[in-house]
Amino acid sequence: MADPLSEVISLLRPHAPHSKLTEGSGAFSVRREDVEEVFYCMQLSGRVRLEVDGKPPLDLNAGDFVLIPAASGFTVSSIDPPSPPGLRTRPVLGENGVFRIGRPDGPVEVQQLIGYCSFGSPDADLLVSLLPDIVVVGGDDRLAALADLVREEARADRPAGDVVVEHLLQVLLIEAFRSTTRSGATSGLLRGLVDPRIGPALRAVHAAPHHPWTVAELAGTAGLSRSAFFTRFNRIVGEPPFSYLLNWRMTLAKHMLRTGRHDISDVSTNVGYGSTSAFSTAFARHVGYSPSRYMKVASAG
Structure with missing residues (x-):
């Protein structure tokens, strides 16, 4: 019997060319608007609140992975401590290549791997419509292991490191879809498959x-x-x-x-x-x- 999810992913041809490590301390609130690419976030440590426009807020804990195929805007903010109303934080790139949010000199309380991916298929809009409008996977050991590999590779200065990171992120995306078929989904093809x-x-x-x-x-x-x-x-x-x-x-x-x-x-x-x-x-x-x-x-x- 055919595997519809494999077929859809093969036709989508996912790529993850843009990723960055972010470390947070204290109160922060980062806003992104006019998002045209597919956003993902792997919560490596600590807790944050993700508020996607038009959707209920999500609290992400260490080990959680979220993928948003289509979002016009979203906000990521601290939970402990909560961000005050109206706060807007600008990430600052450090010398180590890691973006810092919140207090510049406090201990790291939150760490995330975030980025944008794209789909190589000209039919991406149709294929993405078969997927949930948001994919959330919590505490999956395989995703956590992949995220550790991505984090290590992203911070190491190795030959072809960017290529390795992109391929690992592709596997991470596929694992997220697979995990969603095991745990259930909100709508679309993934929900139908289970x-x-x-x-x-x-x-x-x-x-x-x-x-x-x-x-x-x-x-x-x-x-x-x-x-x-x-x-x-x-x-x-x-x-x-x-x-x-x-x-x-x-x-x-x-x-x-x-x-x-x-x-x-x-x-x-x-x-x-x-x-x-x-x-x-x-x-x-x-x-x-x-x-x-x-x-x-x-x-x-």
Whole structure:
């Protein structure tokens, strides 16, 4: 049976080129606005409060990892002691390459690894929409071990250190997604994968996207009536079953067309269309232009 999460991550092609160590002391409150990249934070020691715009505040403890695929703005502030209202702290880069927040000369009470990552796929917006709007993993030993490796490598002056850090961070991101599938998720594909009814249907779709699926067949894999399956799928994944199927087929089609290793007829067959003309019509309606045009644009880019 297919592993949908592996497929999504492979197509996303996550990169983590920007990371930094931050140490805090005393009261602080750091604000970030107009965030356009994917933000992550590994709490290495101490406690902080993360307030993402439009969401309830989160208290992060040592060993917690948070990933926010899409956020317009957020604030990270101290808990012990609490930051006073209106405080805005500017991180200061130290000689050791570590950013300092709060008191410049006090003992280190908080340490974080924070940064931004990006996704290499042109379909990142669609794929990210399948993930929760915030991923929080608490006290996971594997994540903590990875974070220790990242912290050690980030602070050491070794050849190709930046490359090693980026690859470790990619593994850290993947482990966060995997941990979320084990512990549950708020919405999207991850929640669907751990649901005992919807999970089998998602895996069936990913195992055979070319199959002419019907609602009755998918409902059968879930052991539900058609109406119950439709309602449950929509609630858990965040979109109707055939909307998900269409989006996934078109994501696969665009990936195959970009590689240049498949002609349009092969792509049509592999994503479940009985004729090239039917596929071309559906693709143009979904993407905005024909498969042949898409191939030319992709090769030029």
